[in-house]
Amino acid sequence: MFDPHKWGSNTLINTFWTARYIQLRAIICGIMEITVQAPVLVLNANFEPINVCDTRRAIGLILNEKASLVLNGRGLIRSVSHTFQRPSIIRLTKMVRRPRPNVKLTKREILRRDDFTCQYCGQHNAMLTIDHIMPRHMGGEHTWENLVTACPSCNHHKGGRTIEQTHMRLLRRPAAPPSTARYIFARHLKENTEWLPFIDGW
Numbered sequence: 001m002f003d004p005h006k007w008g009s010n011t012l013i014n015t016f017w018t019a020r021y022i023q024l025r026a027i028i029c030g031i032m033e034i035t036v037q038a039p040v041l042v043l044n045a046n047f048e049p050i051n052v053c054d055t056r057r058a059i060g061l062i063l064n065e066k067a068s069l070v071l072n073g074r075g076l077i078r079s080v081s082h083t084f085q086r087p088s089i090i091r092l093t094k095m096v097r098r099p100r101p102n103v104k105l106t107k108r109e110i111l112r113r114d115d116f117t118c119q120y121c122g123q124h125n126a127m128l129t130i131d132h133i134m135p136r137h138m139g140g141e142h143t144w145e146n147l148v149t150a151c152p153s154c155n156h157h158k159g160g161r162t163i164e165q166t167h168m169r170l171l172r173r174p175a176a177p178p179s180t181a182r183y184i185f186a187r188h189l190k191e192n193t194e195w196l197p198f199i200d201g202w
Helices: 004-036 055-063 107-113 152-158 193-199
Strands: 039-043 049-054 067-071 076-078 083-085 089-092 129-132 147-150
Touching (some): 004 055, 039 055, 049 055, 055 089, 089 193, 107 129, 107 147, 129 152, 147 152
Parallel strands (some): 039 089
Antiparallel strands (some): 067 089, 129 147
């Protein structure tokens, strides 16, 4: 005999466990997504560090025999039917001819070169800007040597004038940052210290 109270109770239980399953699945998928997006150092065939890719891409290169595992240290990734070592460093099986990586001239890289410090007053500010030492309207170029980090106050004070006209001084003369592997891949090294022996010297 149909019991509406019992049916309602089972429905509530099923609804609860369905919702719980969906929640756990979302958590697991989130963890897996973070795992496969973790950075992996890519070495050329001669062990020169040339790039950083995510774990998903690194495993794909290994499975296609385009790269080999150099360093794991991160455990395993398990799917329904396969288990993969979670790479930290991979090495390409064939030599890739390409120019050495260099630092692109961007606002973010200028800020990083200048240690996120105003080059006029030494202030650390959340609203840092970029200033042309020799103003553009006076022929100043958009180069490493003519660009510095400036706080809004110093940038406003200097305006479209030279540092001689405003009696301002630079903390240091700007230059292009080093194109060493340690500098290029610096943002990854704090959490991937095992990369250092493969980074230093390049």
